[in-house]
Amino acid sequence: METAEGPHRVPAVDIIPLGGVGEFGMNMMLVACGDTAVLVDAGVMFPEPELFGVDLVIPDPTALEAYRGRIKALVLTHGHEDHIGGIAHVIGRVDGPVYGSRFTLALVAPKLEEHGVDIGDRLVAIAPRETVEIGPLRIEFLRVTHSMPDSMALAIHTPAGVVVHTGDFKIDLTPLDSNHFDLHRLAELGTAGVLALLSDSTNADRRGMSGSERSVIDGFEEIFSSATGKILVAAFSTSIYRLQLVVNLADQFDRKVAFVGRGMQHTSQIAERLGYLKMPPGVQIRDSDVRDFPAQDVVCLCTGSQGEALAALPRIAIDDHRQVKLAEGDTVVFSARSIPGNEKAIGRTMNHLAKRGVDLVTDSDKHVHVSGHGNEEELKFVLSLVRPRYFVPIHGEYRQLARHARLASTVCPETTVVMAQDGDVVRFDDEGGRVVDRVPAGRVLIDGTRTGEVADEVLRDRRHLAADGLIVAVVAINGQTGALEQPPALFARGLAVDAKHDTLLREAPDLLAREIGDASREERADPGLLKERVRVALQRQFKKRAGRRPLVLPIVMEV
Numbered sequence: 001m002e003t004a005e006g007p008h009r010v011p012a013v014d015i016i017p018l019g020g021v022g023e024f025g026m027n028m029m030l031v032a033c034g035d036t037a038v039l040v041d042a043g044v045m046f047p048e049p050e051l052f053g054v055d056l057v058i059p060d061p062t063a064l065e066a067y068r069g070r071i072k073a074l075v076l077t078h079g080h081e082d083h084i085g086g087i088a089h090v091i092g093r094v095d096g097p098v099y100g101s102r103f104t105l106a107l108v109a110p111k112l113e114e115h116g117v118d119i120g121d122r123l124v125a126i127a128p129r130e131t132v133e134i135g136p137l138r139i140e141f142l143r144v145t146h147s148m149p150d151s152m153a154l155a156i157h158t159p160a161g162v163v164v165h166t167g168d169f170k171i172d173l174t175p176l177d178s179n180h181f182d183l184h185r186l187a188e189l190g191t192a193g194v195l196a197l198l199s200d201s202t203n204a205d206r207r208g209m210s211g212s213e214r215s216v217i218d219g220f221e222e223i224f225s226s227a228t229g230k231i232l233v234a235a236f237s238t239s240i241y242r243l244q245l246v247v248n249l250a251d252q253f254d255r256k257v258a259f260v261g262r263g264m265q266h267t268s269q270i271a272e273r274l275g276y277l278k279m280p281p282g283v284q285i286r287d288s289d290v291r292d293f294p295a296q297d298v299v300c301l302c303t304g305s306q307g308e309a310l311a312a313l314p315r316i317a318i319d320d321h322r323q324v325k326l327a328e329g330d331t332v333v334f335s336a337r338s339i340p341g342n343e344k345a346i347g348r349t350m351n352h353l354a355k356r357g358v359d360l361v362t363d364s365d366k367h368v369h370v371s372g373h374g375n376e377e378e379l380k381f382v383l384s385l386v387r388p389r390y391f392v393p394i395h396g397e398y399r400q401l402a403r404h405a406r407l408a409s410t411v412c413p414e415t416t417v418v419m420a421q422d423g424d425v426v427r428f429d430d431e432g433g434r435v436v437d438r439v440p441a442g443r444v445l446i447d448g449t450r451t452g453e454v455a456d457e458v459l460r461d462r463r464h465l466a467a468d469g470l471i472v473a474v475v476a477i478n479g480q481t482g483a484l485e486q487p488p489a490l491f492a493r494g495l496a497v498d499a500k501h502d503t504l505l506r507e508a509p510d511l512l513a514r515e516i517g518d519a520s521r522e523e524r525a526d527p528g529l530l531k532e533r534v535r536v537a538l539q540r541q542f543k544k545r546a547g548r549r550p551l552v553l554p555i556v557m558e559v
């Protein structure tokens, strides 16, 4: 618009993905306009197995520092860990409310409590089609279908235009709870004109449609009608529809349902209390009651579908669970996808289960799992409804983003695709939409036992520990003379038992005695230097003669 002062300037809107764009998990995005910013989701990523002792990975929040005092709200799309798991670690940088659906907030609250974060009445529940005003931004919540109830997309009305953020979604036309995807509103927005669409790319490389949650009923029905023993179903505790479906079948086939594993009990309780999981009277039993019922009358919903060492199913698999025991003829159903990186752990769990003589059912035997993310055709459908001016694929590794971008250029050739990655500042203003800048982005490793960040050297130590074990060398030195008081003692843990190691350990005290004898007087008088000498000597020997790099922990005592 031309005015006397010259061209009318539209305030710029910046979209800054800080996690989940270029990788799976830890979704977090900053939307900034003038002196107002809003954080969308604050998720975690589960660590790869090589990140020993790291419990969680969250997006690097450094970039948020530059927005201190301007982040007026945290807006949550839904309650999956990759969207809410990092809240306790970033909430200190947010000044206003946390908006989310009722179920999402019910999952967030205990998480904050667990971390000792009290944000009082800042949790504000929002229903679909409700709107909140945050400075120049008006955020509208739209219901989508996904693998958990109460999932939302956001229509962010900005001075530069409407930005639609889909959150995670699939298009389930027959959702179990009959809460339909608000495709109508999405189409309305599309008709009125959408500036930018940010859409879930998780399954962009899968053909066709993902299929309704109901599509697994047949597979489960077959299992229920043929199983003669207990049925165990391993699933994610947040897959409420899956739980509901198993509960319904249990009711139908006169079986009792027990929730087994902390996460399963915790989430099912919340879902039941809020009415998202409907339990027919008399169906539920406690896990401690399982043994009191004949095997053919019970179904257990268990945690541990990823082979997590401390979760229910892997423990049951090695007959190390207090309440639930397996017997030959029982059936175990894996009703979840294998998260990449977990295959080995899952395989081990399956081997143990097979040794117990149970029937294993996975998605390759029967259709017992369906993804919560839309495939190609569903993504195209959303694109065709919204027909945005700009399209930014989100939630995925680069290849899924690229694939989604290709789909977009087929569906809406007029649309400009902006390929962004974590840390890119995507700006929308008079000059259009493009990446204008970069902010710090990366990952922060969280060690849950100390709620601290894990430094690189700690990680390196843990890697050596896990791969090659630990050697503790105790050296007693005369504080006066610096001479050895007694032969060095060695303790090893986690070292492979073999002849080479035996010889090395047997020879090590003499080796250390020689090393210490060779050391200068000053070196011997300095426990720090001596420790280092002991460490290097032992490491060199193990490296040279056994090709191993155990973690060496020298202890020097002055007597």
Ligand SMILES: [Zn+2]
Pocket: 078, 080, 146, 168, 372
């Ligand atoms: Zn999700």
Ligand SMILES: [Zn+2]
Pocket: 027, 080, 082, 083, 168
């Ligand atoms: Zn997600």
